[in-house]
Amino acid sequence: MSPLLVASGLQKSFGAVTAAADVSLAFERESVTSLIGANGAGKTTFLNMVTGYLRPDRGSIRFEGRELIGRSPREITGLGICRSFQIPQLFHSLSVRENLLVAEGIAAAEHAEEETEAVLARFGLAEYGAQPAGLLPEGVRKLLDVALALVARPKVLLLDEPTSGVAADEKFGIMDLVMGAVRGQGVTVLFVEHDMDIVSRYAARVVAFYDGRVIADGAPGAVLEDAEVRRYVIGQEAHAAP
Amino acid sequence: MSDLLAVLFDGVVYSSWLFLMAAGLTLIYGVMKILNIAHGSLYALGAYTAATIGGAWLAAGHPPIGSYAMLALAAVLVGVVMGPLLERGLLKWMYGRDEVVLLLVTYAAFLILEDAIKLVWGVESKLLPEPYALPGNFQIGELDFPVYNLILIAVAIVTGVVLAWALHRTRQGKLLLAVIHDREISAALGINVSRVYLVTFSVGAALAALGGALAAPAIAVSPGIGVEVIVLSFAVVVVGGLGSLGGAALGALLVGVVRSLAVRYWPEAELFTIYFVMALVLIARPRGLFSAPEARRI
Amino acid sequence: MSGDRTIPVLALACLLLLVAAALAPQWLVFLLALALAKGLVVLGLVLLMRAGLVSFGQGLYFGLGAYAAALLANRGGLDDAALMIVAGTGCAAALAAILGLLLARYREIFFAMLSLAFSMILYGALVKSSALGSTDGFNLHAREFAGFALAGGTERRLFFAASVVLVFGLVWLLHRYLASHWGRLSVAIRDNELRVEYLGASVYRVVYANYVAAGALAGMGGAFAALAVGHVDPETAYWTTSGEFVFIAILGGTGNVLAPFLSAAIFEGLRTVANQYAPNVWQMSLGLAMLAIIMFLPGGLWTLVRRRSAA
Numbered sequence: 001m002s003p004l005l006v007a008s009g010l011q012k013s014f015g016a017v018t019a020a021a022d023v024s025l026a027f028e029r030e031s032v033t034s035l036i037g038a039n040g041a042g043k044t045t046f047l048n049m050v051t052g053y054l055r056p057d058r059g060s061i062r063f064e065g066r067e068l069i070g071r072s073p074r075e076i077t078g079l080g081i082c083r084s085f086q087i088p089q090l091f092h093s094l095s096v097r098e099n100l101l102v103a104e105g106i107a108a109a110e111h112a113e114e115e116t117e118a119v120l121a122r123f124g125l126a127e128y129g130a131q132p133a134g135l136l137p138e139g140v141r142k143l144l145d146v147a148l149a150l151v152a153r154p155k156v157l158l159l160d161e162p163t164s165g166v167a168a169d170e171k172f173g174i175m176d177l178v179m180g181a182v183r184g185q186g187v188t189v190l191f192v193e194h195d196m197d198i199v200s201r202y203a204a205r206v207v208a209f210y211d212g213r214v215i216a217d218g219a220p221g222a223v224l225e226d227a228e229v230r231r232y233v234i235g236q237e238a239h240a241a242p
Numbered sequence: 243m244s245d246l247l248a249v250l251f252d253g254v255v256y257s258s259w260l261f262l263m264a265a266g267l268t269l270i271y272g273v274m275k276i277l278n279i280a281h282g283s284l285y286a287l288g289a290y291t292a293a294t295i296g297g298a299w300l301a302a303g304h305p306p307i308g309s310y311a312m313l314a315l316a317a318v319l320v321g322v323v324m325g326p327l328l329e330r331g332l333l334k335w336m337y338g339r340d341e342v343v344l345l346l347v348t349y350a351a352f353l354i355l356e357d358a359i360k361l362v363w364g365v366e367s368k369l370l371p372e373p374y375a376l377p378g379n380f381q382i383g384e385l386d387f388p389v390y391n392l393i394l395i396a397v398a399i400v401t402g403v404v405l406a407w408a409l410h411r412t413r414q415g416k417l418l419l420a421v422i423h424d425r426e427i428s429a430a431l432g433i434n435v436s437r438v439y440l441v442t443f444s445v446g447a448a449l450a451a452l453g454g455a456l457a458a459p460a461i462a463v464s465p466g467i468g469v470e471v472i473v474l475s476f477a478v479v480v481v482g483g484l485g486s487l488g489g490a491a492l493g494a495l496l497v498g499v500v501r502s503l504a505v506r507y508w509p510e511a512e513l514f515t516i517y518f519v520m521a522l523v524l525i526a527r528p529r530g531l532f533s534a535p536e537a538r539r540i
Numbered sequence: 541m542s543g544d545r546t547i548p549v550l551a552l553a554c555l556l557l558l559v560a561a562a563l564a565p566q567w568l569v570f571l572l573a574l575a576l577a578k579g580l581v582v583l584g585l586v587l588l589m590r591a592g593l594v595s596f597g598q599g600l601y602f603g604l605g606a607y608a609a610a611l612l613a614n615r616g617g618l619d620d621a622a623l624m625i626v627a628g629t630g631c632a633a634a635l636a637a638i639l640g641l642l643l644a645r646y647r648e649i650f651f652a653m654l655s656l657a658f659s660m661i662l663y664g665a666l667v668k669s670s671a672l673g674s675t676d677g678f679n680l681h682a683r684e685f686a687g688f689a690l691a692g693g694t695e696r697r698l699f700f701a702a703s704v705v706l707v708f709g710l711v712w713l714l715h716r717y718l719a720s721h722w723g724r725l726s727v728a729i730r731d732n733e734l735r736v737e738y739l740g741a742s743v744y745r746v747v748y749a750n751y752v753a754a755g756a757l758a759g760m761g762g763a764f765a766a767l768a769v770g771h772v773d774p775e776t777a778y779w780t781t782s783g784e785f786v787f788i789a790i791l792g793g794t795g796n797v798l799a800p801f802l803s804a805a806i807f808e809g810l811r812t813v814a815n816q817y818a819p820n821v822w823q824m825s826l827g828l829a830m831l832a833i834i835m836f837l838p839g840g841l842w843t844l845v846r847r848r849s850a851a
Contacts, residue, residue, distance in 0.1 A: 341648055343834060346834060347830075350831045350834070353827030354824045354828060355827075357822070357824035360820050361821070473779055476653055480650070480653050511664070513663065514664035514668075516660075517657040517661045520654075524646075
């Protein structure tokens, strides 16, 4: 079976800054991959290009055989690729429940109210249902952000730093909820992450970026021990537990 | 040929006056992100103040040449009084709110000032024709033009040059440019953003008042003169690109000349051509002719 | 939104106005008719404001609706008020459908200024048109309403009553719209357009739809206003008229479909009083009121209603 999502030869520069230098990656159906790299290494740029927010200078991105470049985020969402954001993108004046209802409405769900209650339960958000999204604690905002992305039952879920800004003792809880929600639904997951503990626990494959290039790609054990990755991504001292 | 020349000259005169209005407006927007509707009232205040102190000067028997100084003084007075009054007294409390909310706040200020002017000066017209008539006329072809208009053009050019120099060559000016570029980082770098705001708004107010003071000798100063000026100034500023001084100059020139051509060759369309040009420019360049690029949000 | 209570309150308000149509003095009926007309325009503004857009140019459609209605009677020879209202609404909707294609791409200051520009284009054209009476405008008179003859006091009351029923029916429909997915989507757009696009909806289409609806409502309001006053002039398209509508929208707030009508009524009432006793401080009072609302009651007067019902 051919890979679900294939990026080839992606090139993107902003003036003198190269955000993507000949990036080629392929993702299999239902795989869980983590993208790591220092800030500015090109991880979010990659997500932005896949979702149509940025147009690469060169290269192609094919999803189920269809070319994605040139399509808008809205079209790409329609094809089955959804994402969450580094800074949660929520509807701050609407309640948590209403946020989900908006997503359900857009996805033309038949039983929007029931679906919304189910999502609230699955993500442990029921107690926040009536609160305006703008007043939520960070961890809850992150969960809502991901929950919104899952409403349309995407084939590919892109998570941009799902645990950043969250208290250390809550990180695993959030990832458990998120990965639990996608389990058994045949979703291909890509997540950008800085916390190597999270990476090694949840990812089956790790892709490391540096300066717009992919410098390592493989199983977590191998990639996290890689010399270049240790130098450019993790920092000199080892952070990951084997 | 001299016909066209006359039309172009008229256009440039109108542009000069528009530039004075637009320069202040665009500076205030660039630095403070406020589209100041009260600019129209500041224009009117400049005109009324000029008419009053100019009139008093002449009535006291002083030499008429001094009335020009009175015009300049009127602009300074309005800038120095109304600038801090509006900025510290009102706008300061609203910073951080949505751009459109601030627009509404300046609209409210405009409404208040319009009536305040009526309360202070009454509803009859004030006239100050002397500075206009004093220097006499000159000729283009067979037509007479007031030398006063040349003075207006000169003032606009000098103002533009001084502003550009002050912005790009002085330390204070560069601080202003920094704040225009990014308010938060400027504050983090220790720039007294609050004082920059005060100075900017006061300078902007003075410029609007200068426009009014210079217009006073050519018009009947009466309630409501600020009303139409606002939309015209907006059109110029939006065409040129909000926050761009060069854009204000180009926009003023474009709008002034187009209007002049319309007045001469298609008078029915006069009012409409200006906004039509504005609509066209915005369609082609949604952020105006000169505008800053936007940073990535996600 | 006090969703549960809106329908009964709507019905009650409708009833009260019908009683007023029958019993109130002529000047009050006139004032209420004008408030109804302006309320329609402001309702359209509120639709846009819920999506985060403030139009400073509804005068374009208000003026167009007024002139279209007036011209139909004066030049077209069809002086049936019902037809005039349809004409006003239709012309405004048609123009909004065209301009909306462009304007739906703009936001914030640019949307406000571009909408203002278009209204000033109409103003300029009207002022320079001697055929349309230029700054003086011209009078209009409707001789019948949907076939029923109109003249003098009683018939005007009947017309007002019919308008009330029509308008409130429309308001009820809009209330249902706002309480549905579409209403929520508008607010979502105001809060975070990017996320709406990323969820798969077209922001442009929703803004466009709201814009055309607002234009149509403003045109309808213009026709109603022209009929109530019996006169049209270019002032209807001037930016200060558009500013007035914005003021009334802010005064009432965007919380409920009834708010625009309530605040329009208050506005017209206050204006009548001010014109009588203190015409030279009317603008100043408006300005001060607007500042007070922006500072202390950003949701408009409707927040007072909500607080009371929540307490």
